[in-house]
Amino acid sequence: MGINDVILKTVAKAVVLIILTFGIYLFLSGHNSPGGGFVGGLVLASAFVLMFLSYDTETVKDAIPIDFKKLSAFGVLLAVLSGLGPLLFGQNFLEQSFDYFNLPIFGKTELATVLIFEAGIALTVVGVVVNIILSISEDE
Amino acid sequence: MQLLILSILLPFLAAALIPLIHRRIGNFNIGWLVLSIPVLLFGFFASQIPMVSSRETLLTSVEWIPSLGINFNAYLDGLSLIMALLITGVGSLVVLYSIYYLSPTDSFPHFYAYLLLFMGAMLGVVLSDNLMVLYVFWELTSISSFLLIAFWYHRKNSRYGAQKSLLITVFGGFAMFAGFLMLYAMTGTLSIRETAAAMGQLTEHALFYPAMFLILLGAFTKSAQFPFHIWLPDAMEAPTPVSAYLHSATMVKAGIYLVARFTPIFGGTSAWFWTITIVGLVTLFWGAFCAIRQTDLKALLAYSTISQLGLIMSLLGMGSAALHYGNTEAGALYGLAIFAALFHLVNHSTFKGALFMVVGIIDHQVGTRDIRRLGGLMALLPVTFTFAVIGSFSMAGLPLLNGFLSKEMFFTASLNAASMPGLFSTSWGWLIPVIAWLASVLTFIYAMIIVFRTFLGNRDSKAVEKRPVEPPIGMLISPAILSILIVGLFFAPNLLGDHLLKPALEQLLPGISGASPDSIYAWHGVNTELLMTIGIVLIGSVLFITFDRWKVIFKIQPAGWTFNALYNYALTSSENAASFVTRSYMTGRLHQYFFYILLFFVVSTGGTLLLSDALSISFVQDAPISIYELMLVIVMIITAISILFTRSRLSAILMNGVLGYSISIFFVLFRAPDLALTQLVIETVTTALFLLCFNYLPEWKREPLPKRKKARNAGLAIAGGLVITLTGLSVNSADLFETISGYFQNSYELAGGQNIVNSILGDFRALDTMLEGLVLFIAGIGVYTLIRLKLKKEAGADGD
Numbered sequence: 001m002g003i004n005d006v007i008l009k010t011v012a013k014a015v016v017l018i019i020l021t022f023g024i025y026l027f028l029s030g031h032n033s034p035g036g037g038f039v040g041g042l043v044l045a046s047a048f049v050l051m052f053l054s055y056d057t058e059t060v061k062d063a064i065p066i067d068f069k070k071l072s073a074f075g076v077l078l079a080v081l082s083g084l085g086p087l088l089f090g091q092n093f094l095e096q097s098f099d100y101f102n103l104p105i106f107g108k109t110e111l112a113t114v115l116i117f118e119a120g121i122a123l124t125v126v127g128v129v130v131n132i133i134l135s136i137s138e139d140e
Numbered sequence: 141m142q143l144l145i146l147s148i149l150l151p152f153l154a155a156a157l158i159p160l161i162h163r164r165i166g167n168f169n170i171g172w173l174v175l176s177i178p179v180l181l182f183g184f185f186a187s188q189i190p191m192v193s194s195r196e197t198l199l200t201s202v203e204w205i206p207s208l209g210i211n212f213n214a215y216l217d218g219l220s221l222i223m224a225l226l227i228t229g230v231g232s233l234v235v236l237y238s239i240y241y242l243s244p245t246d247s248f249p250h251f252y253a254y255l256l257l258f259m260g261a262m263l264g265v266v267l268s269d270n271l272m273v274l275y276v277f278w279e280l281t282s283i284s285s286f287l288l289i290a291f292w293y294h295r296k297n298s299r300y301g302a303q304k305s306l307l308i309t310v311f312g313g314f315a316m317f318a319g320f321l322m323l324y325a326m327t328g329t330l331s332i333r334e335t336a337a338a339m340g341q342l343t344e345h346a347l348f349y350p351a352m353f354l355i356l357l358g359a360f361t362k363s364a365q366f367p368f369h370i371w372l373p374d375a376m377e378a379p380t381p382v383s384a385y386l387h388s389a390t391m392v393k394a395g396i397y398l399v400a401r402f403t404p405i406f407g408g409t410s411a412w413f414w415t416i417t418i419v420g421l422v423t424l425f426w427g428a429f430c431a432i433r434q435t436d437l438k439a440l441l442a443y444s445t446i447s448q449l450g451l452i453m454s455l456l457g458m459g460s461a462a463l464h465y466g467n468t469e470a471g472a473l474y475g476l477a478i479f480a481a482l483f484h485l486v487n488h489s490t491f492k493g494a495l496f497m498v499v500g501i502i503d504h505q506v507g508t509r510d511i512r513r514l515g516g517l518m519a520l521l522p523v524t525f526t527f528a529v530i531g532s533f534s535m536a537g538l539p540l541l542n543g544f545l546s547k548e549m550f551f552t553a554s555l556n557a558a559s560m561p562g563l564f565s566t567s568w569g570w571l572i573p574v575i576a577w578l579a580s581v582l583t584f585i586y587a588m589i590i591v592f593r594t595f596l597g598n599r600d601s602k603a604v605e606k607r608p609v610e611p612p613i614g615m616l617i618s619p620a621i622l623s624i625l626i627v628g629l630f631f632a633p634n635l636l637g638d639h640l641l642k643p644a645l646e647q648l649l650p651g652i653s654g655a656s657p658d659s660i661y662a663w664h665g666v667n668t669e670l671l672m673t674i675g676i677v678l679i680g681s682v683l684f685i686t687f688d689r690w691k692v693i694f695k696i697q698p699a700g701w702t703f704n705a706l707y708n709y710a711l712t713s714s715e716n717a718a719s720f721v722t723r724s725y726m727t728g729r730l731h732q733y734f735f736y737i738l739l740f741f742v743v744s745t746g747g748t749l750l751l752s753d754a755l756s757i758s759f760v761q762d763a764p765i766s767i768y769e770l771m772l773v774i775v776m777i778i779t780a781i782s783i784l785f786t787r788s789r790l791s792a793i794l795m796n797g798v799l800g801y802s803i804s805i806f807f808v809l810f811r812a813p814d815l816a817l818t819q820l821v822i823e824t825v826t827t828a829l830f831l832l833c834f835n836y837l838p839e840w841k842r843e844p845l846p847k848r849k850k851a852r853n854a855g856l857a858i859a860g861g862l863v864i865t866l867t868g869l870s871v872n873s874a875d876l877f878e879t880i881s882g883y884f885q886n887s888y889e890l891a892g893g894q895n896i897v898n899s900i901l902g903d904f905r906a907l908d909t910m911l912e913g914l915v916l917f918i919a920g921i922g923v924y925t926l927i928r929l930k931l932k933k934e935a936g937a938d939g940d
Contacts, residue, residue: 030895030902031893031898032894033894034813034814034817035814035895035898036814036902038818038901039814039818042818042821043821045825046821046825046828049825049828069920069921069924072921076913076914076917079910079913080914094907096902096906098892098893099892110892112892112893114891114893114902118902121902121909121910124913124916129825131920132920132923132924133832135923135924135928136829136833136836136923136927137832138927
């Protein structure tokens with residue numbers, strides 16, 4: 001292991017955490033300020049890519065036992081199913097609803113169904129990007 | 141009442157559940173669970189018989205695509221109830237039979253999922269009142285039939301048969317679809333009932349005959365009518381329960397159903413009458429003629445099915461004349477043919493279903509279905525023999541069995557049709573009963589072949605090693621029920637006639653009273669029909685005994701002059717033509733592909749821009765250009781040009797990155813933080829991807845192209861850039877439409893979000909986003925498969 005690897009790995013440990021936090025922040029803040037499912041998913045994916053680049057694939061796979069193919073499929077399914085939900089309430093496919101609730105700690109909070117949809121998009125993006133990069137890097 | 145629509149959807153739902161539950165139930169055979177569905181549905185449809193026999197109908201409607209007039213209208217009348225009872229009734233028997241027929245190595249979940257898929261689709265076909273919905277279910281039956289024929293997909297013949305059936309029936313389906321659209325253009329409605337009501341005045345319409353023939357094409361391909369019958373014998377590669385169910389009792393009757401359903405719409409015209417009658421009679425004769433020379437029992441049954449379908453088809457043709465004569469004595473006289481068609485439709489399902497199951501038992505217990513190797517099975521399989529006799533003799537039209545009744549009616553109808561007054565009179569009319577009689581003689585012969593060649597004579601113990609025994613009792617129940625029905629329908633035909641056939645007939649021949657007989661009699665006294673039957677038995681027996689002496693006539697038809705050869709020739713030549721065209725432009729050279737893509741873009745977009753006179757450039761409304769923007773533009777231009785002249789790939793990648801980041805700075809300048817953020821992250825991920833791919837890319841070298849080609853490429857590239865620039869400028873300069881951005885400004889009130897961009901993405905235009913996610917997913921799977929496939933190939937190559 002070269003000295004560069006040590007630096008990279010140490011930095012990655014800290015940076016990955018920051019990137020992940022930033023990704024989740026972007027995902028949640030998308031409703032009212034810049035961010036959203038797509039870019040949040042991309043940032044999360046880049047954190048995973050950094051992990052895979054700085055450590056070897058096996059180590060990361062042991063630590064995070066996620067099948068990214070299934071993750072992307074799950075994401076697409078979630079996005080589609082979230083669209084079917086409104087049909088049960090007599091609304092159109094993919095029609096989003098929102099309302100304001102008084103929650104104990106957060107106070108007046110807006111809850112929107114678009115969050116489920118965006119979560120689906122974010123998971124799709126994470127799954128697809130990591131899956132593509134993993135397949136290419138394993139092609140040896 | 142939504143039960144009707146639920147009954148269509150239930151099999152689909154069950155098919156979707158099968159993969160989920162089959163692992164959880166262990167060794168328990170999933171067929172028993174599946175069996176509950178057709179039984180339940182059969183019970184439901186049977187409970188509707190009193191309603192239908194009191195001349196009521198059931199209509200339920202759910203809006204599907206209301207903007208296009210496509211509603212999920214389920215409509216239950218006499219005709220659809222007959223079909224629905226056949227689908228669920230024979231379906232139950234076939235599922236029960238298949239539990240014992242399939243071997244433990246077969247994939248049960250696949251089999252039953254496909255079978256249920258078919259059942260739902262077929263119910264959808266016969267219960268839909270909307271043409272578009274009917275078409276969707278129609279194609280679904282073709283697809284599920286394809287899957288079932290190819291169930292043993294490791295066999296080459298199975299795949300060939302599946303492809304053939306799909307190509308032919310889907311070809312007909314497309315034609316039918318075009319016919320439906322023409323109907324819609326004529327009447328402005330997609331509902332079959334409303335079309336029938338509006339059709340009376342439209343016989344003069346220019347689209348009337350094209351629509352008729354296109355719809356008939358769909359019906360003829362599906363019901364294996366001459367010359368499209370060639371797919372049915374190849375479909376016999378399917379497991380026998382499937383052949384019994386799809387390819388004799390239900391799916392091939394979809395064409396019959398369609399013709400019957402459209403009789404009130406097109407019936408009464410001479411084109412409809414002659415087309416269906418002639419095609420039906422030719423199919424009847426040709427199918428019976430080909431059946432005799434088959435040595436495979438299943439192939440024999442396939443041709444016999446073709447022949448019988450032709451019989452029913454020709455009856456529908458003859459009966460359609462009634463609509464021309466209207467509510468007169470002649471109308472009632474010729475309307476009997478349709479009654480006979482419906483009656484024979486039911487009878488054929490009973491005796492052909494039983495016969496297929498018998499052949500399945502023989503194949504299962506003896507190990508072959510080749511007539512030349514079979515014989516003397518009567519003593520070994522007495523129960524199966526009984527069913528075979530009942531089924532075959534009914535098919536031959538012998539008394540004490542239901543086939544006799546409908547066969548007599550068929551003769552009556554053909555004698556009536558021989559001498560029609562007015563529109564349908566012709567000097568060739570006498571040919572109709574003659575062909576009907578000749579075909580029936582042939583039918584008698586092959587029915588005898590099934591019984592005598594298989595069960596009598598000497599057993600060739602050398603050809604068949606194991607000593608056959610009767611199958612498990614479960615395999616005998618289904619043919620037993622069908623055999624009881626065959627006999628029962630002879631003694632109590634009016635039970636069926638009064639409750640189902642008459643209501644259906646009244647729907648098909650609106651306004652004609654007295655078309656159906658008061659009751660069905662077996663004994664009419666000594667008349668022409670009875671003499672015809674006696675003649676069939678006498679001459680048929682003689683011909684059967686002397687079969688070996690005259691079978692040389694089958695050699696008259698020269699080899700290679702068959703419709704099968706034509707089909708194969710068309711298939712291979714279209715494949716060759718397609719691969720020739722593909723090879724001519726798929727050269728494997730990336731720069732050529734780019735050339736095609738850019739050329740297409742420049743010609744189509746640039747051409748449209750010029751031809752529609754849309755080119756307009758004005759800078760009046762534009763904001764002044766700031767110094768930052770100017771600097772960025774200069775940086776981007778310099779970078780873009782230097783990529784062209786760079787000598788290493790790494791610097792090209794880096795400069796590409798400079799371009800990407802510059803664009804994101806542009807987004808910042810234009811106050812689009814969302815886009816800037818996304819562009820930044822995308823740039824980062826792309827660069828990582830590039831670095832990963834770096835190792836695998838071939839050496840960076842310049843392609844030695846001649847000067848002329850270089851100039852051509854450069855010209856095209858410049859043209860491409862120019863078209864994009866001009867389009868952008870034109871779009872910005874012209875205000876052709878009212879801007880819609882005002883609507884999105886209300887995102888906080890409408891979508892509860894202050895971020896307009898995300899409100900558009902996640903709410904206003906969520907469908908676009910969802911589909912983009914889907915595209916991304918498919919692309920990801922594509923990359924994964926391509927790389928995996930390559931890895932596998934390499935691993936395989938190493939192993940060899």
